[in-house]
Every structure is written in C-alpha cells, then in structure tokens.
Amino acid sequence: MAHLIVRYSNGNRCRHDLSKPEVVIGRDASCDLSLEDAITSRFHAKVSQRADKSIWIQDLNSKNGITVNEQNVAGVALNHGDRIGIGNCVITLLTEDQPVVVLQDAATDTLVGATSAWKADPHAELSQRRLKSLYELNERLAGRFDRDDLLRELLSVCIEQLRFERAGIALWEARTKHLQWIKLINVGSDQYGEFRISRSVVDRATHLAERILINDTGSGDVDPTQSMISNNIRSAMCVPMDYLQEVHGVIYGDRITSSGGYTKEDIDFFGALGRLGALGLANVQLVEEIKSRQQVEAQLRTAREIQANLFPPGPLRLEGVRIDALNDPGQRVSGDYYDYFVREDGLIGVIIADVAGKGLPAALLMANLQSAVRLIMDSETDVTKLTRQLNKFICHNIGDSRFITGIFGLLDAKARQLVYCNAGHLPPYVIERRQSVRRIEIEPALPLGIDANFEYKAAILDLPASPSMLVAFTDGVTEAEDEQGVQFTESRVGPTLEANLKQPSDELVTRIRRSIKQFTRSHPQNDDITLVAIELT
Numbered sequence: 001m002a003h004l005i006v007r008y009s010n011g012n013r014c015r016h017d018l019s020k021p022e023v024v025i026g027r028d029a030s031c032d033l034s035l036e037d038a039i040t041s042r043f044h045a046k047v048s049q050r051a052d053k054s055i056w057i058q059d060l061n062s063k064n065g066i067t068v069n070e071q072n073v074a075g076v077a078l079n080h081g082d083r084i085g086i087g088n089c090v091i092t093l094l095t096e097d098q099p100v101v102v103l104q105d106a107a108t109d110t111l112v113g114a115t116s117a118w119k120a121d122p123h124a125e126l127s128q129r130r131l132k133s134l135y136e137l138n139e140r141l142a143g144r145f146d147r148d149d150l151l152r153e154l155l156s157v158c159i160e161q162l163r164f165e166r167a168g169i170a171l172w173e174a175r176t177k178h179l180q181w182i183k184l185i186n187v188g189s190d191q192y193g194e195f196r197i198s199r200s201v202v203d204r205a206t207h208l209a210e211r212i213l214i215n216d217t218g219s220g221d222v223d224p225t226q227s228m229i230s231n232n233i234r235s236a237m238c239v240p241m242d243y244l245q246e247v248h249g250v251i252y253g254d255r256i257t258s259s260g261g262y263t264k265e266d267i268d269f270f271g272a273l274g275r276l277g278a279l280g281l282a283n284v285q286l287v288e289e290i291k292s293r294q295q296v297e298a299q300l301r302t303a304r305e306i307q308a309n310l311f312p313p314g315p316l317r318l319e320g321v322r323i324d325a326l327n328d329p330g331q332r333v334s335g336d337y338y339d340y341f342v343r344e345d346g347l348i349g350v351i352i353a354d355v356a357g358k359g360l361p362a363a364l365l366m367a368n369l370q371s372a373v374r375l376i377m378d379s380e381t382d383v384t385k386l387t388r389q390l391n392k393f394i395c396h397n398i399g400d401s402r403f404i405t406g407i408f409g410l411l412d413a414k415a416r417q418l419v420y421c422n423a424g425h426l427p428p429y430v431i432e433r434r435q436s437v438r439r440i441e442i443e444p445a446l447p448l449g450i451d452a453n454f455e456y457k458a459a460i461l462d463l464p465a466s467p468s469m470l471v472a473f474t475d476g477v478t479e480a481e482d483e484q485g486v487q488f489t490e491s492r493v494g495p496t497l498e499a500n501l502k503q504p505s506d507e508l509v510t511r512i513r514r515s516i517k518q519f520t521r522s523h524p525q526n527d528d529i530t531l532v533a534i535e536l537t
Contacts, residue, residue, distance in 0.1 A: 002049070005094060006091050024046050026041055026042050037088050038087070098184060101168065101170070102194045102195065103199035116212070117204060167187075171248060172206065179249065201252075213237050214233070215262060237252070237267055239274040243281070251273070310366075311339070316348070323534050337530075350408075352472045355369070381410070382458075383408060387421035403424075403448060406422075407422050426475060437497045492519070496515045
C-alpha cells in the first residue's frame with residue numbers, strides 16, 4: 001500500500017497509509033491527514049488515487065500553495081519518492097518497496113576525525129592488479145547503452161571489487177538541482193521507508209567533487225562521525241561520477257557488519273569506477289540522442305512522403321496548356337504549397353503559396369491550407385469570394401504570429417485568361433510570344449491570416465494568342481544566398497527568364513533551379529524553393 005511520510009520542521013515524523021481513494025490534507029481536525037502546522041491551510045491539498053493506479057495531488061486553493069520536489073504546482077501526478085511541500089512540512093510519497101534516501105540534516109551530521117577527503121586526482125596511483133581490473137571493467141561496462149542496465153552493472157562491480165554491503169547511485173538533475181537516487185542494492189529501510197545517510201558526505205562529493213572515505217577504526221584514538229553512530233555504519237565511501245570536469249552524480253557504498261576499513265588506494269580505485277560510470281552515462285546519452293535523431297529523421301521522411309502526396313501527382317498536360325512545377329524544401333518538409341487541378345466547369349485552379357516560417361510547423365499549416373483550397377476552390381467561381389473565405393479560415397485556425405502569402409487563380413485556357421487574387425505574394429512574370437519578359441505589377445494586399453475582414457480584389461490577366469507563359473515563385477527563389485550572404489533577388493529572375501525565352505515549361509523550371517544552385521554554390525539552402533510555370537501553346 002502506498003503511504004505518506006510527514007516530516008515536521010522540528011524533526012518529528014509520522015506515517016499515513018493511502019487506504020482511501022482520496023485523502024484531504026490540512027490543518028483542520030476533520031482532514032484525513034491533519035497537520036499540526038500553523039501556516040498550513042485548513043483544507044490545503046488533496047491526494048487522489050485514480051483507476052489507472054496513478055496518484056495525483058491537487059492544491060485546494062490554499063494560501064501558501066504546494067510544491068513537489070521544490071517546484072510550485074497546482075496539480076500534478078506523483079511518483080515514488082516525490083517530496084511534497086505543505087506549510088513547514090515535507091511529505092514523501094512511498095509507493096515501492098525500495099526505500100527513499102534521506103540525507104541527514106547538517107546540524108546532526110558533523111564530520112570529525114574518521115573522515116578523509118581528496119580532490120579528484122586523474123593521476124592516482126593504483127596497483128597493477130587494480131589497473132588490470134579497471135581495464136577489464138571498462139570492457140564490461142562499455143557495451144551497455146541502457147542507463148538502468150549500466151547503473152545496475154556498475155553497482156554490482158563496486159560491490160564485487162570493494163566488498164560493499166550496501167550501495168547506491170544518484171544522478172544529478174539539472175532541472176530540479178537535486179540528486180535523484182536511481183539504483184540501490186541491499187539497502188533496507190526504517191519503519192518510515194527511509195534510508196538515511198550523511199548529507200555532508202554526499203554534498204561534498206556532488207558539489208566539491210571530493211572523494212570521501214569514512215572508517216570506524218575501532219580504536220579510541222579516532223572518533224567516528226555522528227552519522228556513522230546513528231546509522232550503525234562501520235565504514236563508507238562516496239565518490240563523484242565526474243566527466244569533463246562536470247559531476248553527473250555520486251556513488252555511495254558502506255559496510256554495517258564487516259570490520260576493517262578502506263585505504264587511500266581503495267578510494268582512488270572507487271573514484272576511477274565513478275569516472276567509468278560517468279563516461280558510460282555520456283555514451284548512453286549519446287546513443288539515446290542518436291536514436292532520437294534517427295526517429296525524428298524517420299518521422300520527417302514519412303511526413304515528407306505524406307506531404308508529397310498533397311502536391312499534384314505530376315505535370316498537367318491538356319490541349320493548349322501545360323503546367324509544370326517544382327518544390328524543393330529547405331528542410332525535410334516544406335512550408336510552400338502549389339496546386340493545379342481541372343474543375344468540372346473546365347476552369348483550372350492554380351495556386352502557389354508560402355507559409356511564414358520553416359520546417360514542420362509550416363508544413364502542418366500548408367496541409368491545412370491545401371485541404372481548405374480543395375474544399376472551397378472546387379465549387380466557388382468568384383476568385384474574390386474564395387480568397388476571402390480562405391482568409392477567414394486561416395485567421396480562425398492559426399495563431400497571430402503566422403500568415404500565408406499566395407496567388408489564387410482560375411485559368412480559362414480557351415479564353416487565355418487568368419482571374420486571380422494576390423495575397424501579399426511576389427508578383428509573377430509573363431513571357432509574351434516567346435520574345436519578352438514582363439513583371440506583373442500588382443496592387444498591394446495583405447497575406448492570409450492577418451485581417452479576417454480584409455477585402456481582397458481580383459485581377460484579370462489576358463495572355464496573348466501566341467505561345468506564352470506565366471511563371472510564379474516563392475521567396476525561396478529571390479532570397480537564396482551565396483557563401484557571402486548575397487541574395488539571388490528578383491534582379492536575377494528576369495535575366496534568367498530572358499535567357500530561356502524559348503524553353504518549354506518543364507525545361508524552364510529546371511533551368512531556373514539550376515541557375516539558383518550555380519549562384520548559391522555550396523551554401524546551404526535556408527528556405528523552401530517553389531516554382532510554377534503555366535504554358536499556353
């Protein structure tokens with residue numbers, strides 16, 4: 001059965017079993033757990049056991065609030081060993097047979113003659129036997145890449161080599177700035193489910209990176225520490241797990257029945273084991289990061305595959321019209337979007353858009369836009385209305401920090417006319433009669449997602465009867481940078497088009513992308529690059 005251990009500020013303790021689904025804690029006598037503490041509210045907090053076996057604590061609007069592991073909370077799930085702060089009391093939750101390690105208060109933990117301490121010494125002298133053991137133990141620990149498995153094996157090694165009767169490992173948590181005791185071996189507990197050891201010993205190993213050795217010599221010449229007397233310890237050692245001048249945790253071991261103390265070589269050997277453990281933890285973390293990165297990469301590959309299916313399956317080829325496009329994401333997924341499709345009335349919906357931002361968040365918004373475009377644009381014949389509807393949809397579904405630029409048009413290939421709205425996007429270019437290039441000047445308009453009531457206006461582009469082409473692109477084209485940070489800019493777009501006046505749409509898209517690569521050379525791509533070319537023959 002789970003239970004709570006209450007520690008009062010005067011050192012008194014009591015135990016309360018969690019025998020009910022809900023336990024109310026407070027100063028009032030009617031509470032399930034009544035605390036004799038002046039600054040505890042009458043009804044301070046509630047501990048609940050849920051159907052899934054989880055245990056939660058909730059603040060009952062108390063005056064001074066509650067903490068869990070020194071962090072202010074309103075309500076949170078609890079784990080074995082969590083420390084709950086209520087008023088002047090510290091309440092520990094015990095749910096397992098494994099005891100909670102309690103560090104002896106400094107006031108009752110004075111270190112005297114039986115204690116020796118050394119700073120970490122990378123050149124500690126060890127016997128040939130101990131050096132050989134270290135080489136063998138290094139191989140024994142090196143292949144373990146699961147943290148708990150590594151620590152379990154490390155403790156077993158310490159017990160084997162140094163004949164500890166009890167041992168434990170604690171790791172430093174940077175977030176809470178506390179040690180968390182991860183593994184304990186042969187450690188019993190008192191009636192309150194606690195295992196008590198010296199606070200000052202552990203603190204010196206943690207914060208000063210000292211190696212601490214305590215011996216009860218059995219002689220009258222040297223007094224044992226008060227902690228040793230109170231906890232019946234005959235001898236003990238505690239060393240930091242330090243790596244690259246950073247302490248990642250501590251290893252503690254002691255004897256409570258065996259006579260005979262430890263030596264300077266023992267503490268040096270124990271310190272070397274601590275360093276092996278810290279190195280093993282670094283390897284574990286590196287392997288976990290690699291696995292996590294591989295998992296993210298796999299997820300991004302899947303996301304890119306899904307996203308690719310949102311684009312048209314290939315070029316559009318109809319009598320008198322060809323449409324080709326390219327999307328080259330700056331990251332694994334793209335925030336750019338293009339689309340083209342033939343409606344039932346024969347008009348061709350044409351879209352190019354750019355979601356502000358990069359990576360997965362932009363890609364998710366792109367998918368949101370794609371579904372809205374297909375839903376609205378399949379039936380709406382008024383480009384102004386459909387753009388306004390898209391804008392309202394985007395405004396209601398994304399945050400204030402996101403917006404989308406885009407060109408949304410309906411092409412009548414027979415009439416050679418494009419009716420479109422430009423929502424803050426870069427102007428397209430027209431190649432007329434395969435002889436000249438013209439930039440389509442537009443009236444400024446807001447991107448989608450900024451003002452839900454913005455009044456967009458449609459524009460009409462009449463293309464000549466002779467072969468011509470419309471080319472649209474995102475700012476990944478103009479903002480592509482070379483190694484010196486110089487951008488491609490629109491000043492290079494026009495000349496690139498002029499150099500390829502007579503190329504068909506597919507070849508034109510390929511050559512524009514090639515020109516950008518030649519310009520940027522080895523400089524990494526920072527943004528998504530998208531091109532759409534509509535050719536009327």
